[in-house]
Amino acid sequence: MKAMLAAVVLVLATACGADRSGAADDGTTLTLWTRAATEAVSKAYADAYNASHRNKIEVTAYPNEEYPAKLASAAGAKALPDLFAADVVFAPQYAAQGLWADVSEQFKSLPFKDSVAPSHVRAGTWEGHNFAVPHTIDLSVMLYNKDLYAKAGLDPEKPPRTLTEFTEHARKIDQLGGDVHGTYFGGNCGGCVEFTLWPSVWAAGGDVLDADGLSAKVDSPEMAAVFAVYRDLYDQGVASPASKGEAGPTWLGALQGGKVGIAPGPSVWLDAIEAKGVEVGVAPIPGITGGESTFVGGDAIGIGATSSKAEQAWDFLAWTMSDEAQVEVVAKRKGVPVRTDLAANKHSSADPRLVTVNGLVAKGKTPYARNFNATFNDPQGPWLTTVRGALFGDASAALMAGNEAITKSLRQE
């Protein structure tokens, strides 16, 4: 009875609007965990919330690779923080394991619930219940070096509109010679490859996974064709030879060096690359013969299942999705708003590239699978073996064997 009453109060409180906090903003201190890659955004949210609320959010960040293990051991010890964010592709697993508290009721009461990034919301859903909401959005896009485009006689304002055009541009830039290379990719990093290659498959109308994340379609003609494009670029030396060993940590550094013509990568790197004096153009990732898509990545966030401060924690979560937070915190830092109705805002209109990026959220996908991490992101998972075979070994055998191994891993209880 008491719990039900609390739920009703909670619903009423959030229904009154996320900006005006009621009883849930009572001066409670809440702990929030996040991975290093997301630390800056989490802290920006926390600072703005702390400045206008009585509750206080304390952000702790952990190294990216150690973060999942940190969460798992905290869950095992029943000592999860009040709030924690996680790579959105891990969300179905955490939701299925019950690491986040159920926020279905609270979420339903949000006036803007229908415009919250749909693929992120889906990722935080397990058996019809919502466990997480979007925290940050990171999209995969084509990042190209405008100076190298000009030097190679290409028009810096005309990025490729098909993957075939992408290879032509890359080849032309590679001919500049010296230490300049046409393109670059993370050939020893499962996460990097899914993030940058899958959109080309989706753009061609293909798919890599079924909707429930229980069957792989890695051996589809669409996926094989995309692998073949990157394989050729590597074989011909158009892609930097370092692409083969790139496991992730030095990926950004390679693009910051200004020696790569065009490469798919995270939209959030735009600023980091430009900070090194490289002028960057942004374009959607195309399919082989056209179309465009993106991998809607980033982090989802939910309330720790063992937290006793769920009401206050939801006050923070609802606020992070409000117009105020999305425009004045996220868009102001050139981030992608987690709400599709805020894609065009006063900050994005200042930089046309951001409008391109923001507009992709509705077109892109976030793949959904409970065993996503163990199958695709973990270096010991079957996806990386498949990728290595498809790019550097016997491609057709690798894709066939890989499809079976991946499906088996996806279905493992």
Add this chain to the structure above:
Amino acid sequence: MRRRAVIGALYATPAAVLVVLFFVAPLLLVGWMSLHRWPLLGKPRVNAPDNYTAIGDNALLTTAAWFTLRYTVIITVLLFVIAFGLALLVQNRRKGVGFFRTAFFLPMAVGFASASLLFLGLLSEEIGPLPLADGSPALGSAVLLVLWRFAGFNMLILLTGLQAIPVDVYEAARIDGATRWQTFRRITVPLMRPTIALVLTMMVTGSLLAFDQFWILTRGGPDNSTTSLVMLIYREAFVRLDLGSAAGISVVLLVLLAVVSSVQLTVLRRRSA
């Protein structure tokens, strides 16, 4: 008499409590967990023997087991030869020998994870003074690290064994006209057997349980070529979040280790008897 027994028990209690708390209890818990589907949160349910039958089905197991064995053989041979060599070098009191003993032992003062990170930095293509390009021998760098870190420690144990051999025995041998090689083969090695047994057992167990060095240096790559058995356990527990399965593999590895160690100790001790 009774009083003495009570006092004796009291003296032993602190140690016994620690052993129960930090060894027996976790051990029993791991066994218990291996019989269950054990989620991070929520109620475990019995699923025996699923966690054990699934081990044979694990695609990574063969690679990991083979790699761990290969690594164990390489490390045990190299580490033993180097550690014994070092011990023989600094066996006798001479001028400056203290300096070398300290120098050989010093890497042990660096934590193993820190040492691994040191090597990672040292060999990094980005920041290292000794950069290793792509396709570099991942196993080789890990072996080098382990030799550097542990040779001194094993030298120290072997040194105590060497110094426990009475000088009279060597003198008697010299009077009988034994050569240096004969002295080593017929006196040093036989009298060192218990120490050698100890050192070899520690090396084999340590290598079969290798984790830190590969986790930090190679993450099990490239292409799973340096994935050890313990990394497999880590993957079950912290990536797949399946604690029951991780416990199952741990129990099997524990049994395996117990068998290997008891065989090893029996063989080495019997010959010394």
